Amino acid sequence: MLAAIGVSSVQEIFERQIPEGVRLGRELDLPQGLSEQEVFAHLSQLAARNVSAEDELSFLGAGMYDHYVPALIDMLMERSEFLTPYTPYQPEISQGGLQVMFEYQTAISELTGLPVSNASTYEGPSAVAAAAYLAKLHNSKRRLVISAGLHPHTIETLRTLAHGYGMEVVQVPLTTGSAGAASGSTGGVTDPDAWAGAIDDDTSAAIFAQPNFYGAVEDAAALSAAAKDAGEPVVIAQVDPITLGILQPPGACGVDVAVGEGQPLGNRLDFGGPSFGFFAAREEYLRRMPGRIAGETVDVDGRRGFVLTLQTREQHIRREKATSNICTAQALNALAGVVYLAWLGRRGIVELGELLLARTHYARDKLAALAGVDKLHEQPVVREFALRLDADVAAVRGRCLAQGVNPGVDVHALSGRDEDRGVLLVAITERRSRADIDRLAEVLGAAVASERQAVPA
Amino acid sequence: MSAIDENHLHADPGIDGHHPHHPATAAAAGPMQRERARTIFQKGSPGRRAFVCPPLDVPMPDAEELLPERFRRDEPPRLPEVSEPEIVRHYVGISKRNFDLDSGFYPLGSCTMKHNPRLHERAAALPGHARLHPLQDPERAQGALELMFNLQGALAEISGLPHVSLQPSAGSHGELAGVLLTRAYHEDRGETRRKVLTPDTAHGTNPATVTMAGLEVVKLATNPDGGIDLDDLRAKADSDVACLMLTNPNTLGLFDPNIEEIAAIVHGVGATLYYDGANLNAVMGLSRPGDMGFDIVHFNLHKSFTQPHGGGGPGSGPIAVSERIAPFLPRPVVARDDDGSFALDFDREPGSRSIGRLRGFHGNYGCFVRSYAYICSLGADGLKDASEAAVLNANYLLARLREKGVAEHLPLAYGELCMHEFVLSGGPMKRALKIKTLDLAKRLLDFGFHPPTVYFPLLVDEALMIEPTETETIQTLDAFADAIAQILAEAAADPEIALGAPYSTPVRRLDEVAAAKRPVIRQALD
Numbered sequence: 001m002l003a004a005i006g007v008s009s010v011q012e013i014f015e016r017q018i019p020e021g022v023r024l025g026r027e028l029d030l031p032q033g034l035s036e037q038e039v040f041a042h043l044s045q046l047a048a049r050n051v052s053a054e055d056e057l058s059f060l061g062a063g064m065y066d067h068y069v070p071a072l073i074d075m076l077m078e079r080s081e082f083l084t085p086y087t088p089y090q091p092e093i094s095q096g097g098l099q100v101m102f103e104y105q106t107a108i109s110e111l112t113g114l115p116v117s118n119a120s121t122y123e124g125p126s127a128v129a130a131a132a133y134l135a136k137l138h139n140s141k142r143r144l145v146i147s148a149g150l151h152p153h154t155i156e157t158l159r160t161l162a163h164g165y166g167m168e169v170v171q172v173p174l175t176t177g178s179a180g181a182a183s184g185s186t187g188g189v190t191d192p193d194a195w196a197g198a199i200d201d202d203t204s205a206a207i208f209a210q211p212n213f214y215g216a217v218e219d220a221a222a223l224s225a226a227a228k229d230a231g232e233p234v235v236i237a238q239v240d241p242i243t244l245g246i247l248q249p250p251g252a253c254g255v256d257v258a259v260g261e262g263q264p265l266g267n268r269l270d271f272g273g274p275s276f277g278f279f280a281a282r283e284e285y286l287r288r289m290p291g292r293i294a295g296e297t298v299d300v301d302g303r304r305g306f307v308l309t310l311q312t313r314e315q316h317i318r319r320e321k322a323t324s325n326i327c328t329a330q331a332l333n334a335l336a337g338v339v340y341l342a343w344l345g346r347r348g349i350v351e352l353g354e355l356l357l358a359r360t361h362y363a364r365d366k367l368a369a370l371a372g373v374d375k376l377h378e379q380p381v382v383r384e385f386a387l388r389l390d391a392d393v394a395a396v397r398g399r400c401l402a403q404g405v406n407p408g409v410d411v412h413a414l415s416g417r418d419e420d421r422g423v424l425l426v427a428i429t430e431r432r433s434r435a436d437i438d439r440l441a442e443v444l445g446a447a448v449a450s451e452r453q454a455v456p457a
Numbered sequence: 458m459s460a461i462d463e464n465h466l467h468a469d470p471g472i473d474g475h476h477p478h479h480p481a482t483a484a485a486a487g488p489m490q491r492e493r494a495r496t497i498f499q500k501g502s503p504g505r506r507a508f509v510c511p512p513l514d515v516p517m518p519d520a521e522e523l524l525p526e527r528f529r530r531d532e533p534p535r536l537p538e539v540s541e542p543e544i545v546r547h548y549v550g551i552s553k554r555n556f557d558l559d560s561g562f563y564p565l566g567s568c569t570m571k572h573n574p575r576l577h578e579r580a581a582a583l584p585g586h587a588r589l590h591p592l593q594d595p596e597r598a599q600g601a602l603e604l605m606f607n608l609q610g611a612l613a614e615i616s617g618l619p620h621v622s623l624q625p626s627a628g629s630h631g632e633l634a635g636v637l638l639t640r641a642y643h644e645d646r647g648e649t650r651r652k653v654l655t656p657d658t659a660h661g662t663n664p665a666t667v668t669m670a671g672l673e674v675v676k677l678a679t680n681p682d683g684g685i686d687l688d689d690l691r692a693k694a695d696s697d698v699a700c701l702m703l704t705n706p707n708t709l710g711l712f713d714p715n716i717e718e719i720a721a722i723v724h725g726v727g728a729t730l731y732y733d734g735a736n737l738n739a740v741m742g743l744s745r746p747g748d749m750g751f752d753i754v755h756f757n758l759h760k761s762f763t764q765p766h767g768g769g770g771p772g773s774g775p776i777a778v779s780e781r782i783a784p785f786l787p788r789p790v791v792a793r794d795d796d797g798s799f800a801l802d803f804d805r806e807p808g809s810r811s812i813g814r815l816r817g818f819h820g821n822y823g824c825f826v827r828s829y830a831y832i833c834s835l836g837a838d839g840l841k842d843a844s845e846a847a848v849l850n851a852n853y854l855l856a857r858l859r860e861k862g863v864a865e866h867l868p869l870a871y872g873e874l875c876m877h878e879f880v881l882s883g884g885p886m887k888r889a890l891k892i893k894t895l896d897l898a899k900r901l902l903d904f905g906f907h908p909p910t911v912y913f914p915l916l917v918d919e920a921l922m923i924e925p926t927e928t929e930t931i932q933t934l935d936a937f938a939d940a941i942a943q944i945l946a947e948a949a950a951d952p953e954i955a956l957g958a959p960y961s962t963p964v965r966r967l968d969e970v971a972a973a974k975r976p977v978i979r980q981a982l983d
């Protein structure tokens with residue numbers, strides 16, 4: 001090989017190109033390489049030091065959920081033909097991947113009730129930020145009005161990127177009600193008056209979550225209508241896709257752009273990623289969408305085929321005038337998403353939604369009946385709900401963890417907001433049975449009682 | 458003859474399978490071509506299903522009490538109604554309409570399509586990794602945090618930049634982080650700098666990112682040797698420049714010999730230097746961006762560090778930065794406490810100047826597992842070997858193409874040697890043989906090869922950007938060179954063959970103009 005190149009050594013190739021001053025000239029300060037079995041043993045040891053949803057009874061949620069992933073998804077994601085190609089730049093030999101994108105787009109449009117979908121974005125919160133950028137491109141306005149019911153990570157991501165976009169973020173609070181009162185607080189949803197009041201002619205987008213971070217089902221139709229009465233914002237909803245078998249789809253609620261975290265659809269937890277973000281919109285936003293879009297066409301022989309289309313939106317063609325910088329997204333995770341939706345099917349997504357609804361309702365009532373535990377709000381919930389504990393949440397969680405039960409997310413630890421002190425967020429999936437919920441009630445009840453005793457009010 | 462010599466079933470067939478259909482005999486469509494594409498939505502039958510719902514084990518209260526009617530969906534979404542065997546057969550079937558790295562050579566320039574070891578999939582699938590919730594308490598996720606901490610350390614050492622955030626989801630997301638970090642750095646110093654310099658050879662993500670971060674792109678010219686035009690740089694480098702974004706080696710596959718001077722000019726006007734890590738595979742263990750003077754670098758774990766590309770993701774785009782940029786890094790990062798335990802550090806310093814989050818949770822951890830496994834497998838010695846072999850392979854392929862007389866039609870656009878990839882110009886081929894780079898690429902499909910990146914970088918006429926990577930054998934490189942030579946010879950005799958290619962693929966050339974003119978982007982449903 002060296003003779004063909006006309007050099008005497010591999011080093012010569014580098015020496016002739018890299019100036020001496022920037023050559024490393026020493027070995028990297030890293031361990032030497034290992035055999036396959038040694039690497040696997042090391043990675044197994046690390047895995048063993050994590051407490052996964054396999055190892056405890058977990059009610060953690062807040063954006064990612066321990067749903068069952070069917071075996072056929074593992075099989076399909078591991079197929080070389082899906083796992084190892086690059087982005088489908090050569091459509092003649094990429095029909096499999098392109099057709100998956102086309103099917104995925106169809107499924108997301110059906111789920112959201114919105115006619116156009118891209119082929120995936122990174123994940124939930126950054127998808128919301130991408131939607132805000134679409135709004136800026138669409139109307140060149142400066143304000144983003146957001147509900148405090150968005151996930152704290154979404155809010156922080158929006159603030160990070162809005163600074164880059166040159167946009168201002170205005171946050172609208174949730175209704176408070178009389179949390180903890182036996183009389184039944186309402187509360188827990190976007191304050192409709194503050195929402196309408198915050199939206200003006202300079203508002204580029206109005207953004208809320210459905211269900212919101214505290215599990216409450218928002219009146220999406222009312223929020224959309226109020227936003228459009230108050231100005232001309234692009235109405236953006238961050239939606240949990242697993243709820244869309246039973247909840248009104250955003251497209252039927254006047255929402256313009258629906259985005260969200262796709263992990264509940266056939267993707268594993270993976271300590272937070274990779275998963276996928278979905279992005280669907282009304283027709284008028286098609287040419288400002290970020291990311292890849294697969295489209296149908298024919299070949300020279302008239303055969304049906306698929307290509308990446310509307311590429312004049314994209315960075316590799318439009319460069320600084322592109323609608324987004326996104327390139328590599330989450331194609332393999334989106335494959336898992338569409339296979340999951342096909343596996344659930346038209347009836348299954350409703351059945352699963354009803355099961356989650358019933359179990360969530362059961363769990364909330366059961367836990368709120370415990371001494372020192374109250375519902376944070378009385379709004380309908382579908383898969384997750386917030387409780388207010390009359391005890392230190394961290395200490396209560398510690399007691400539960402010692403019993404092998406992870407009771408949910410300490411919201412204050414996640415959000416850092418004072419008003420979230422004492423709030424526990426509990427998620428239900430189809431993997432958590434009635435017996436599991438009863439066990440949680442037993443352990444949580446005992447833990448709260450012990451803490452209240454230990455620290456008299 | 459021993460029994461084993463007769464065992465053709467298990468004998469190494471050698472490099473084979475490059476017997477393209479001759480167009481004269483290609484009229485009969487293959488099995489993949491005879492069957493019209495049907496989506497999963499066009500299969501199945503009402504009532505058919507795969508999912509069996511777990512039993513309803515709790516009381517079912519009144520529907521209105523559970524969820525008021527006005528919030529309820531009127532009609533179920535029209536998802537497919539298919540059985541599990543149908544789903545499996547459908548997706549396995551369409552998978553076979555994909556070309557993939559495990560099936561053949563994939564010399565896609567700037568994409569680093571190196572082998573994806575299956576060990577990584579096995580490790581990432583361990584429940585301790587795969588079923589770990591991102592909000593698990595840090596003391597109950599010590600293995601994951603240690604893995605991330607070790608990966609941060611390895612990437613810092615490889616890049617020569619001490620502080621790492623693993624959060625960005627892909628290269629372009631890392632770029633966005635980098636430009637926002639640059640902005641934060643200047644704003645913290647009370648400066649408002651508006652301009653970002655990008656060479657005309659830059660990846661499209663660079664200028665697109667600059668716009669999203671609210672800054673302006675200023676283009677830099679390329680000199681006759683393929684590097685940055687220093688005069689142009691000096692003329693444009695002023696106190697309004699926030700950053701220079703550079704890929705080194707650049708998208709021509711050339712290491713800029715003036716990198717030290719470029720860094721001096723950029724730093725001289727108070728700007729930062731950003732390293733697009735797409736081409737890091739050329740220099741691992743040999744030269745480090747930090748030592749070249751870069752302040753910020755992004756890695757593409759799905760390129761240099763073998764995260765499988767998945768047909769368009771997932772990727773992962775960690776960033777490493779110098780001391781002066783570190784206070785602004787996205788949060789959280791993984792830190793090791795004095796007692797040796799690992800923690801998520803949200804406040805790097807009192808009154809944190811972090812730019813904040815770029816996404817939910819901690820980044821694409823599943824990708825970290827794979828890339829960390831890769832770094833453990835190769836180690837310090839192996840990473841250097843990988844880059845050396847990548848550069849050797851690229852130069853060998855370049856030389857083989859020259860030997861074959863290909864250079865007459867497809868000359869090297871710049872330079873003599875290359876790093877891990879090189880760019881040929883199809884201009885002379887187009888003029889002499891009447892076939893374009895696109896036609897050559899499409900004809901390569903009939904030979905069983907994925908074509909190189911085409912029509913990029915933009916400043917090369919009819920560009921072909923070829924990156925073989927270190928995991929290809931000399932036999933594969935030779936076979937590819939032979940195929941290019943054969944296609945050119947074929948075109949000299951009859952350009953129509955390439956102009957009509959491909960012939961053997963599941964579909965032939967597709968009408969992309971029609972697709973964009975009247976976009977059909979979902980299946981019509983009843």
